[in-house]
Amino acid sequence: MKPSVELYEGSRIALSSLRANPLRTILTVAAVGIGVATLLAIISIIQGLNASFAHQLESLGTATLNISRTPQISMGPTWWMYRNRKQLTVPQMQAIAAQSRYAAFVVPELNEESKDISSREQTASGVDVTGTLGDFQRVGGYEVAKGRFITDADSDNERFVIVLGSQVAEALFPDRNPVGESVRIDHRPYRVVGVLAPKGNLLGQSLDLVAFVPFKSFLGVYGKRDFNIDVALEDPKNLDKAEDEITGILRRVRNVPPDKPDDFSIFRAEQLADVYKGLTGALYGVAVAVGIITLIVGGIGIMNIMLVSVRERTREIGVRRALGARRRTIVVQFLLEASTVSALGGVLGTAVGLGLAKLVSAVTSVSAAVQPLTVVAGVGFAALVGLVFGIWPAARAAQLDPVEALRHE
């Protein structure tokens, strides 16, 4: 018998047998469908999260080195290891700007976290206020929606001017243009000179609940605090070289003896991606494992049903063998039956899974990314489950002795 005929006849027999037991077919299809739906929803949500994280990371500026006294992210060793490190200074920053060949912009960043900013009527809480220079706009990739960004002249003249993040501007001045208005931080007045365009979220934190003031003005008020130095590179490919170069410059100007480790830390946005992957990777692994286990449960359901089906149709198998069906033909028939059920489950599960992903996107802030390949993989994987779990029952059917099978009641 030709394989094409075998496939055609096998599918015909499989469909007719599935039609003969509608309830059983529906239940088995549902079992596989639930597995596929779970897996697909999880994968779509994961892909969505990854895509949005990658996008957010880009907005941070990947071609940036962030130099600080203590590490930005520390896993394990704690603050006491760094407590004797000296503060970074403006002359050190100027040395980097003067000597580095890879740096495009070098700016200071003096952060005051979670401040209250008030207009006459409203207060915005939890605002991240940064004292910096004009080039920070390029380093951080900020766009100005209204007015202007702060300038180096603002800093040199210690002007108390401020640029508001979109969320802050919205909270303080919901009904009018903030530019030219006055706001207060810790009772000190600042004049609004600009409003930024929205940037969105990073790991669930708003990037728009921010404000920028001139560096020297800020240093005058919060001067004892550490500040960081941001270095934006001409070319992102030079990240490693730039890190080496800047490490050399800083060791020199900070007089670090050759046998001592660095007394400062350099951070890259890339590292954030590693942290993100470390935190979420295990979670994803568990979620995908749950999906796969669900699918395996569905597969065992198929195996069970196929074993019942083989038992019920033992005589039919005997008749087919007596009339000239080879063992392989019987195997193909039952494998087709099993994979048809599971592929149906795959189609159903894909529809439900995509629906779930869409629902999650609609209800939560997570945007699920549904890729065509995921759908193909979902249906294909389901059919594969049917094949794998159908092999044993099909082999049992084919191994039946025709004489015994014909005698079976």
Add this chain to the structure above:
Amino acid sequence: MLIQLDNIRRYYKVGEEEVHALDGVSISIEKGEWTSIIGQSGSGKSTLMNVLGCLDTPTSGRYILNGNDVSGMSDNALADIRNREIGFIFQTFQLLPRETAQANVELPLVYRGLRARERHERAAAALEKVGLSNRVHHRPNELSGGQRQRVAIARALVTEPSLLLADEPTGNLDSATGEEIIRLFEQLHAAGHTLVLVTHEPSIAARCPRAVRLMDGKVVSDGPGAQVALESRAERARAAAAAVAP
């Protein structure tokens, strides 16, 4: 010579005991012959039928069917031989319940790999030959016992096999319907088909030109059907008398 059985043995292990279902059977059957195989239950006639039908392989001995030595053939080769050379007719008809008469008759042609059109034509012709042209689209449960056996006979005929092998074909039928089926066999014999009919009924063996009687896995007589049937009746009477004797 269509069939040549040469000292066929078929031994089974049943627990510790070895059962000699066939114990050195040698028979030859010519093309166009109508032979019945008669014997009590346990005589080995079902095993002989399974060996003849290539459903079972003998423990030892040689079986030549239509020029092919099938004794040592692979499972696949035997499946092809069954499809080409043998038409089975079973006591319980063995039709597929969900398929129509037409589809049941087409089934062996599916395994032969024929195209749908040719299958339809040949199945229709076979159903006509057994007088069921008006029941083509009925399923087995919509047919009477006699009609079901006719469908089964059409299914056996449709491949134009060299041997029709019937196992107690009237066993599940009332006597009038059984008689119709026997008449159909007479017609098939007259048309030149080779028939082997397995039965335990002397009255059916008596209708066949030739009968082979088996007992304990051995051939005890081989001759004209009427004569072997008589022997078989006498043997039964002796066995019955022995059973009631003190």
